[in-house]
Amino acid sequence: IAETTLQATLPFPMGAAVNVSLLKSNSNYRNLVVKEFNSITAENAMKFASVHPSKDVYNFADADYLVDFAKANGKRVHGHTLNWYKSLPDWVTNFQGTTADWENLLKTHIQAVVSYFKGKVVSWDVVNEAIDEDGTMRNSIWLQKLGADYIGRAFQYAHEADPDALLFYNDYGHEFGPTKRIAILNLVTSLKNKGIPIDGIGLQMHTRVTQSDANLASAINLAAATGLKIHISELDIALNPDNNQALTYTSALGEQQAVKYKFIVKTYNAIPKSQQFGITTWNVTDADSWIPSNYNRPDWPLPFDAQYQRKAAYQGILDGV
Numbered sequence: 394i395a396e397t398t399l400q401a402t403l404p405f406p407m408g409a410a411v412n413v414s415l416l417k418s419n420s421n422y423r424n425l426v427v428k429e430f431n432s433i434t435a436e437n438a439m440k441f442a443s444v445h446p447s448k449d450v451y452n453f454a455d456a457d458y459l460v461d462f463a464k465a466n467g468k469r470v471h472g473h474t475l476n477w478y479k480s481l482p483d484w485v486t487n488f489q490g491t492t493a494d495w496e497n498l499l500k501t502h503i504q505a506v507v508s509y510f511k512g513k514v515v516s517w518d519v520v521n522e523a524i525d526e527d528g529t530m531r532n533s534i535w536l537q538k539l540g541a542d543y544i545g546r547a548f549q550y551a552h553e554a555d556p557d558a559l560l561f562y563n564d565y566g567h568e569f570g571p572t573k574r575i576a577i578l579n580l581v582t583s584l585k586n587k588g589i590p591i592d593g594i595g596l597q598m599h600t601r602v603t604q605s606d607a608n609l610a611s612a613i614n615l616a617a618a619t620g621l622k623i624h625i626s627e628l629d630i631a632l633n634p635d636n637n638q639a640l641t642y643t644s645a646l647g648e649q650q651a652v653k654y655k656f657i658v659k660t661y662n663a664i665p666k667s668q669q670f671g672i673t674t675w676n677v678t679d680a681d682s683w684i685p686s687n688y689n690r691p692d693w694p695l696p697f698d699a700q701y702q703r704k705a706a707y708q709g710i711l712d713g714v
């Protein structure tokens with residue numbers, strides 16, 4: 394009897410954000426990705442600073458490694474991300490130019506990257522995190538240089554470069570409450586109504602064990618009500634959102650986390666099949682999660698522990714379907 398895995402059990406693609414250095418150097422990590430997941434997102438390897446470090450220099454080495462790994466192992470590759478206010482190389486943050494020069498920079502980057510991966514990357518987070526917590530447009534370098542319509546044009550540029558790629562608007566905080574969620578849904582709806590080629594919404598869902606089921610359900614169900622494809626694109630469930638430096642993992646915390654993972658999977662599994670692009674966890678195990686280093690605290694947000702073993706959260710995911 395074949396062993397149960399996430400990819401074999403879940404009725405939609407199950408992905409993870411993958412770190413290319415670990416993929417190269419750590420066979421436990423690599424084997425776990427091969428075994429459990431059928432979709433992968435590059436944690437950092439396709440971001441602007443990684444692939445386009447100087448004006449006329451592209452470096453696809455790590456991204457190619459990830460794409461080759463995916464092809465050899467039958468995994469779907471989701472591209473992340475063509476436009477973001479972070480992970481910009483100095484040449485972009487220091488760039489001096491007219492509005493037309495900035496437009497050209499935006500277009501050239503998007504089209505170079507999407508064309509390069511045409512036929513290998515099936516979908517892209519075209520624009521990431523363009524809305525702020527208060528529902529206004531984030532005051533990013535892109536907004537400052539190009540105005541709010543850069544978002545729609547970014548989708549058009551990506552679509553021109555690969556008409557077959559599925560294009561997503563990706564952001565966090567749909568589950569925080571109505572303010573940011575409504576702003577995001579208004580944005581994507583208006584793009585859709587204008588005929589901009591947008592196929593889906595990425596709900597990052599960097600969430601916490603104390604988040605209410607009502608907020609999580611609203612995030613998923615109201616996004617699905619747009620009719621667009623829904624990708625839970627960066628799922629992790631923090632156990633230590635209050636930054637308690639002395640906290641340790643307990644089975645009680647693990648059980649609460651399992652219940653929350655189950656709720657998210659169950660809610661997602663109930664949206665129409667045709668809209669289920671998949672669920673992707675942000676990273677693979679508690680050892681490689683971005684949360685402890687990014688927030689400088691102990692935490693255990695993922696379904697595998699630091700020894701690559703399945704946690705209660707793993708069973709919670711399986712129990713959601």
Ligand code: XIL
Nearest residue numbers: 436437473474521597599627675683
């Ligand atoms: C994070 C990576 O995990 C880190 O390694 C990197 O230092 C910063 O970016 N939202 C996103 C992801 O869209 O790209 C971020 O990834 C996490 C938050």
